[in-house]
Amino acid sequence: MTPAPGFTGSTIDRADNLRLDPQRVAALAADPAARLLRLEVLDPVLDDGGGLRWSRLSDLPAGAELIFLGLDEGVPLFAPLPRVEQSGQRAWHIFSLLNAMSGGDAALWGTARSLIEWHNRHRFCANCGKPTDVFRAGWGRKCGNCSAEHYPRVDPVVIMLAEHEGRVLVGRQPQYPPGRYSALAGFVEPGESIEEAVARELKEEAGIEVRGVRYVASQPWPFPGQLMVACLARAAGDALTIDRTELEDAKWVDRAAVRSALAGEPDAPFLAPPRFAIAHTLFTSWLSAD
The missing domain is CATH 3.90.79.10 (Nucleoside Triphosphate Pyrophosphohydrolase)
Known part of the structure; x- marks a missing residue:
């Protein structure tokens, strides 16, 4: 049988129905069981078995922005949203890490990476040029000046x-x-x-x-x-x-x-x-x- 393509196979519930409910997302972030994806800038941090490393949301500085990735058997999963410089270079150096990762882990990390890069390229409104703010639990940006909404694209x-x-x-x-x-x-x-x-x-x-x-x-x-x-x-x-x-x-x-x-x-x-x-x-x- 043909193997499943890489970056596919994630089994989490993306819980799109929760993204427009800031109070519910805040409650999920406050859940002691909630987990934060560990990243080295944009790269995955792996444990000894090649799995993704997770930490507590309390490890984040106050006011840090988050992306809600979804629910893993009811456990809320988040990724940090750091400000990163865009190099424009392909990330050849992490390919050895991807060889050690399961398809599901690679899919989850790939989702986080794509969203982080999208946010960093869309900090200003394409309609009026003013700064935009994160909304929809990290799955969109909204302009405070003209109210235009911007969503991740592939x-x-x-x-x-x-x-x-x-x-x-x-x-x-x-x-x-x-x-x-x-x-x-x-x-x-x-x-x-x-x-x-x-x-x-x-x-x-x-x-x-x-x-x-x-x-x-x-x-x-x-x-x-x-x-x-x-x-x-x-x-x-x-x-x-x-x-x-x-x-x-x-x-x-x-x-x-x-x-x-x-x-x-x-x-x-x-x-x-x-x-x-x-x-x-x-x-x-x-x-x-x-």
């Missing part, structure tokens, strides 16, 4: 494998670790369907025409807040015209190469994406259809 991204005569197309970007190749990806543009975005991205980046786009799975990706939509497509031919502004390289690989890469064999022809990345799910799904 950016849809298609990630896809084009298939041709028993091979799939993989590519690498310059910032990848040495030897790594992955599925091609790109943001869905306004006015596009998922299928159209898949076809456009493959045409732009690799110069190939595709048809028969099929959905495989989706994954939240908290760097900072995308929804990855994984697809397979059939290519009309295998001649490549690589856009070097987007890709350092691209090539066709067969099932034996993909199987070797996923197994982490030392002589594999490329380094596979990590297990928590949906590209890994895509490769596994393609192999299982053999």
Whole structure:
């Protein structure tokens, strides 16, 4: 069976019905059983078993802002809302931590990280430019000047494998670790369907025409807040015209190469994406259809 994509599998109750009740949220925060997610700026802090570390809300300074994550079998879960600088760099350094985390823990931490980054990018109203305040228990911001309400958004991204005569197309970007190749990806543009975005991205980046786009799975990706939509497509031919502004390289690989890469064999022809990345799910799904 194809494994569940990373950053999925959280079992908490998000309790959306409580977010507009400040008194109820305050009561949850005052509950002695309430737990606060421990973070090192934005990164997860793990215990010896690879699980998320939690502390008491009393450990927070007075007046600190919170995000209500939800209820875990009735236990209120919160995350801190710190002011952080936006580096614009992908968080490669935490990937080793994610390899040790369960899908549910990664999903919960990913939710917190995405919300924290969203808040830090939306401190001012897009309508009038005035400062905004947290509301809805951390799931929105509201402008005190014009009353505009702003809510967290995710950016849809298609990630896809084009298939041709028993091979799939993989590519690498310059910032990848040495030897790594992955599925091609790109943001869905306004006015596009998922299928159209898949076809456009493959045409732009690799110069190939595709048809028969099929959905495989989706994954939240908290760097900072995308929804990855994984697809397979059939290519009309295998001649490549690589856009070097987007890709350092691209090539066709067969099932034996993909199987070797996923197994982490030392002589594999490329380094596979990590297990928590949906590209890994895509490769596994393609192999299982053999």
